[in-house]
Amino acid sequence: MKLEKRSSFGWPAPAAGRAPCRNGLVVHYDGSNLGLARKAHSACRAYWKATRKFHMGPARGWLDIGYSFGVCPHGIVMEGRGWQRQQAAQPGGNTTWTSVTFMTGDAEKPTDAQVNAFRELRAWLRGKGLAAAISYHSRFISTSCPGKILREWVTSGRLAGAPTNTDWQEAIVKKLPTLGKGDHGEHVQSVQALLVARSHPEVKMTGTFDAATEKAVKAVQKWGDVDDDGIVGPKTWPVLLRVH
Ligand SMILES: [Zn+2]
Ligand SMILES: [Zn+2]
Numbered sequence: 001m002k003l004e005k006r007s008s009f010g011w012p013a014p015a016a017g018r019a020p021c022r023n024g025l026v027v028h029y030d031g032s033n034l035g036l037a038r039k040a041h042s043a044c045r046a047y048w049k050a051t052r053k054f055h056m057g058p059a060r061g062w063l064d065i066g067y068s069f070g071v072c073p074h075g076i077v078m079e080g081r082g083w084q085r086q087q088a089a090q091p092g093g094n095t096t097w098t099s100v101t102f103m104t105g106d107a108e109k110p111t112d113a114q115v116n117a118f119r120e121l122r123a124w125l126r127g128k129g130l131a132a133a134i135s136y137h138s139r140f141i142s143t144s145c146p147g148k149i150l151r152e153w154v155t156s157g158r159l160a161g162a163p164t165n166t167d168w169q170e171a172i173v174k175k176l177p178t179l180g181k182g183d184h185g186e187h188v189q190s191v192q193a194l195l196v197a198r199s200h201p202e203v204k205m206t207g208t209f210d211a212a213t214e215k216a217v218k219a220v221q222k223w224g225d226v227d228d229d230g231i232v233g234p235k236t237w238p239v240l241l242r243v244h
Pocket of ligand 1: 027
């Protein structure tokens, strides 16, 4: 996942209070056809900054940008208030749900890269405890948001799939062996290092694929929505390598 943190926009730590926001994702859109898919990514960054300014200005008077995250047509996730911060995006769900806005308008179909960025964001947050549900703004209050296309895509389940692997992940994965219980070697040690980095301190970097390693692999597979067979192969390596 390509994530641009709020610090990359020169913004301070969010002023909004902490909140659980675990119920699932709430989809939003901009409302105007921004044409960002045809522009350079710098236009998305300028848009994100302008959105925060608008939300904090006299029209809204909020203490920060209203959303938790945004996804741009170039497939990049941009941090708003971030994970587990109270939002101003959907009254009725600002402390219980997590908002994601698509930087598109009514007549703009989100790009494949944008949908993939949404899925990557969702997979990442699922690993942090977010529930599976996907909702949209007009389920909370009467509003045109998130427009006809995105409403249909939420309802039909089109946004819910697993993210596709990026090119660099595929290139790496082709070179990696399939590993399971009883295997030894430095690749096993790499698996163990990745597991430790994913908050599985019970895994020891012994270079032997033991029961503790297998158990942790299964846990990571579960949140990554791949078969939890405890074997590290072409489907599981990308889950282990997913960056954030
Ligand atoms: Zn909205
Ligand atoms: Zn962009």
